[in-house]
Amino acid sequence: MTNPTAAILIIGDEILTGRTREGNGYFLAGVLADAGIDLREIRVVGDDHATIVSAVRGLSAAHDHLFTSGGIGPTHDDITADAVADAFGAAIGVRDDARAILAAHYAACGMEFNAARLRMARIPEGARLIDNPVSAAPGFSLGNTHVMAGVPNIFQAMVASVLPLLTGGKPLVTASLRVMRPEASVAEAFGALAASMPEVAMGSYPFVQDGTYGTNLVVRGTDPQQVALGLSRLRALFPEGQ
Amino acid sequence: MTNPTAAILIIGDEILTGRTREGNGYFLAGVLADAGIDLREIRVVGDDHATIVSAVRGLSAAHDHLFTSGGIGPTHDDITADAVADAFGAAIGVRDDARAILAAHYAACGMEFNAARLRMARIPEGARLIDNPVSAAPGFSLGNTHVMAGVPNIFQAMVASVLPLLTGGKPLVTASLRVMRPEASVAEAFGALAASMPEVAMGSYPFVQDGTYGTNLVVRGTDPQQVALGLSRLRALFPEGQ
Numbered sequence: 001m002t003n004p005t006a007a008i009l010i011i012g013d014e015i016l017t018g019r020t021r022e023g024n025g026y027f028l029a030g031v032l033a034d035a036g037i038d039l040r041e042i043r044v045v046g047d048d049h050a051t052i053v054s055a056v057r058g059l060s061a062a063h064d065h066l067f068t069s070g071g072i073g074p075t076h077d078d079i080t081a082d083a084v085a086d087a088f089g090a091a092i093g094v095r096d097d098a099r100a101i102l103a104a105h106y107a108a109c110g111m112e113f114n115a116a117r118l119r120m121a122r123i124p125e126g127a128r129l130i131d132n133p134v135s136a137a138p139g140f141s142l143g144n145t146h147v148m149a150g151v152p153n154i155f156q157a158m159v160a161s162v163l164p165l166l167t168g169g170k171p172l173v174t175a176s177l178r179v180m181r182p183e184a185s186v187a188e189a190f191g192a193l194a195a196s197m198p199e200v201a202m203g204s205y206p207f208v209q210d211g212t213y214g215t216n217l218v219v220r221g222t223d224p225q226q227v228a229l230g231l232s233r234l235r236a237l238f239p240e241g242q
Numbered sequence: 243m244t245n246p247t248a249a250i251l252i253i254g255d256e257i258l259t260g261r262t263r264e265g266n267g268y269f270l271a272g273v274l275a276d277a278g279i280d281l282r283e284i285r286v287v288g289d290d291h292a293t294i295v296s297a298v299r300g301l302s303a304a305h306d307h308l309f310t311s312g313g314i315g316p317t318h319d320d321i322t323a324d325a326v327a328d329a330f331g332a333a334i335g336v337r338d339d340a341r342a343i344l345a346a347h348y349a350a351c352g353m354e355f356n357a358a359r360l361r362m363a364r365i366p367e368g369a370r371l372i373d374n375p376v377s378a379a380p381g382f383s384l385g386n387t388h389v390m391a392g393v394p395n396i397f398q399a400m401v402a403s404v405l406p407l408l409t410g411g412k413p414l415v416t417a418s419l420r421v422m423r424p425e426a427s428v429a430e431a432f433g434a435l436a437a438s439m440p441e442v443a444m445g446s447y448p449f450v451q452d453g454t455y456g457t458n459l460v461v462r463g464t465d466p467q468q469v470a471l472g473l474s475r476l477r478a479l480f481p482e483g484q
Binding site for chain 2: 025029041185205
């Protein structure tokens with residue numbers, strides 16, 4: 001059985017204009033690796049309806065899961081829910097279950113349940129709500145697409161809510177060896193080892209430390225025995241590695 | 243005249259597996275905003291030939307410029323140059339100009355010019371080299387696609403080499419107002435103002451400070467007078483803002 005695949009779609013002009021350094025993709029990439037879901041693409045697009053619709057259609061069709069981040073708040077530039085509904089041809093409007101969650105939350109906090117906040121109860125027909133323990137306003141899953149907030153602590157809480165509901169695969173196992181040699185001086189032996197072990201993926205990542213070149217050699221795979229074997233062969237090639 | 247558009251393609255399994263937090267996209271997004279080049283998409287894909295070819299074809303056709311990051315080093319997992327050549331139907335091999343640059347650099351440093359390093363002189367036919375003042379091995383521009391290294395300081399140096407050769411447009415101008423009110427309580431007035439000023443884009447970004455909700459209201463556009471007008475109208479709406 002092969003692992004399910006996934007893509008992440010990050011939505012927001014603030015990323016593309018250089019205002020905000022995106023971190024939700026990085027967070028979720030690590031979580032998916034542990035869950036045995038193979039992340040194949042991260043895409044960042046702006047707050048444009050047609051672009052979001054097109055990206056949701058393409059990425060949800062190409063992968064087992066699509067996770068989105070951003071654009072489900074109370075303001076006019078929050079257009080993700082409508083775009084996802086359009087992408088799947090689903091109707092969208094204020095849903096009673098979402099409204100009840102928000103009403104209870106604002107009553108408990110003594111906050112006004114105004115028109116802007118009611119906007120966050122707009123959920124596509126047929127979607128399942130994603131619990132938001134931070135600020136109540138829910139995300140939702142429509143088909144294989146999981147729609148979450150962009151604010152990092154809320155995004156992370158929503159990931160924790162939705163991930164246990166998904167069927168994962170074999171966790172990605174990683175091992176690495178750090179050698180104080182430039183990448184080019186390990187390339188030939190490392191490449192030959194990688195070619196001899198197609199069951200795992202091997203990558204090399206150069207760095208400079210105190211003016212000296214070094215390389216991290218990484219072995220990745222879903223079979224822990226193969227990854228351990230790859231690491232032991234790496235150690236044999238580069239006994240000085242750590 | 244409208245600004246030219248661009249996309250960024252980040253290539254590397256280390257991003258999709260959660261090993262590395264990507265930062266080149268964030269860096270270049272800011273540079274492009276200042277250069278008057280509208281960034282429309284950032285995409286991250288893994289070290290897979292067919293996926294890179296397809297992404298390069300799609301993104302280079304859809305935008306005035308495509309910038310890529312990663313996969314042009316000396317090891318077996320550096321496959322970007324071949325994939326970009328394939329995407330444009332260009333031949334690729336060791337090129338004399340690139341070999342001469344590398345030979346001079348390694349001679350000056352007393353480093354061996356081995357087979358792995360020679361791999362970095364593989365440049366598609368018809369490409370223009372991008373200067374790499376950090377470690378010599380060049381990037382290249384093929385058509386509208388600018389291929390650069392993933393190591394951040396080398397990526398930044400290559401951006402500095404290639405950007406002055408491109409024709410930009412009007413720089414993106416940004417102004418913002420910080421109000422200590424939750425996003426939902428500014429949404430109605432802010433949305434109405436945004437709708438009345440289609441010449442600029444307006445976005446809102448919530449935050450929490452010492453347990454209190456606040457919102458950054460941002461005005462963006464390429465006409466500085468319109469952005470200033472937007473900011474002054476925002477100040478009139480929210481005189482307590484800073």
